[in-house]
Amino acid sequence: MPAQALPTASALDTARLLLGVLLPTVAEGPVIKRPRAVGLAARLELDSKAVAIVRKVHGKYPDGPLMLKLPIRKQAVVLAPEDVETVLAQSPDPFSPASSEKKAALSHFQPSNVLISQGPVRTVRRVLHEQVLDTDHPVHRLADAFVPVVEDEIQELLVDAVRAGSLPWDDFADAWHRVMRRVVFGDHAADDTGLTMMLDRLRKDGNWAFLKPVRKRTRARLNERIRDELARAEPGSLAAALAAAPKGDGAEPADQVPQWLFALDNTGMAAFRALAVLVTHPEAMAAARREIDGDTSGRRHLPYLRACVLEVLRLWPTTPMILRQTTQPVQWARGLMPAGCGVLIYTPYFHRDDRHLRSAHNFSPERWLTDEDDGWPLVPFSDGPVVCPGKQLVLLLTSTALASLVSGHDFEVQEGPRLDPARPLPGTMDNYSVTLGVSLRA
Ligand code: HEM
DSSP states (O other), X not given: OOOOBOOBOOHHHHHHHIIIIIHHHHHHOSSSOOHHHHHHHHHHXXXXXXXXXXXXXXXXXXXXXXXXXXSXXXXXXXXXXXHHHHXXXXXXXXXXXXXXXXXXXXXXXXXXXXXXXXXXXXXXXXXXXXXXXXXXXXXXXXHHHHHHHHHHHHXXXXXXXXXXXXXXXXXXXXXXXXXXXXXXXXXXXXTOHHHHHHHHHHHHHHTTGGGSOOOHHHHHHHHHHHHHHHHHOOTTSHHHHHHHSOOOTTOXXXXXXXXXXHHHHHHHHHHHHHHXXXXXXXXXXXXXHHHHHTOOSTTSOOHHHHHHHHXXXXXXXXXXXXXXXXXXXEEETTEEEOTTOEEEXXXXXXXXXXXXXXXXXXXXXXXXXXXXXXXXXXXXXXXGGGSOTTHHHHXXXXXXXHHHHHHSEEEEEEESOOOOTTSXXXXXXXXXXXXXXXXXXX
């Protein structure tokens, strides 16, 4: 008897998911954000609508992965929280992160990166990332170098912002790019905007995945630049840690680095969004300042500020689509998922589920300091063996940045969304439109 197939969405529900969920998310930019598309999504509330569409479709079908009715591609959407756990726990095999569309997108700038690798070389590359990024440690072993870099750049940014009276996103992003280059390559790379521009150009192509040819010459130049940096290995940088780490066969160290630069970019977005939330949430700001005033760890352990960043990433995940592709057929309670099947976890569906979460649409960092959401998939950094290996580094850098920003300065929203603690927060956070007023703290 042939194995029972998984439930399949009708053609209409498939179209709803494609047009209402996938299309807006992809249009906002899977690899590098498109600011105008983010602005449009915010105005039209497309991300909130996407969550409502998934909920509506889910209501019509049994729990368990739902296949889409597509002519060529085999694609499933995960709808049940326990299935999120199964998929993430059983990655990278049989649920490989190296899905076809991710390979097409990331090959534009990092064809041998861990995220799109399979088999023994994936293991070798993953081990290398974990070693260099100190994945299992809340405080990176190079924190003594990284924390002053963040403090230094934020102080310079604040001096200019106070003089100008305002802090627009673009200025923050420039300062954060300097942080990124110094953390990854060392102080000598602080002003190397050319490197960031080269990567951004390839990332823009990456947004088009299969639809754009790879600029092989630019990609080769980027790889060569990174090799030079690894050879230079400035002490106190991730490049030095990478150069010193033992490497297995097929590690391709230079091709692992663009992911750090790319992901550190998202990290800046999370930090600035968290600042915009704190500025509009007086109780949270007071709690943050109490933590900073009482800090004896030199800004290494700031649990409340780390929780603020996690909460901002719950509300507005920078990776809203976690993608997998099956390496072999997978049996589920309700049927068989074929090999080569794309699997989508649309995280906002779970992160904003007000049937299960307290204050699903409000800023409540405390949830990350208790076990109230245990067992529910809040997965801005993913989970399981493929969990983001940079998570702790992100939390260290962003909490340090927030502490440097709010300890001696006051802010107000001059332009952009005014987030109100008494009302549900929007589904999209358009950080590009935000300008904050800045003054010295009274
Ligand atoms: C706001 C900041 C960040 C967020 C929200 C984030 C989130 C994620 C997510 C969701 C994944 C995908 C995991 C999966 O497919 O299951 C991922 C993968 C990854 N992230 Fe991050 N990330 C961030 C920053 C960073 C930073 C700063 C680094 C390094 C410096 C980094 C390194 C990586 C690497 C190497 C992978 C691939 C892991 C693998 O395939 O095994 N990330 N990240």
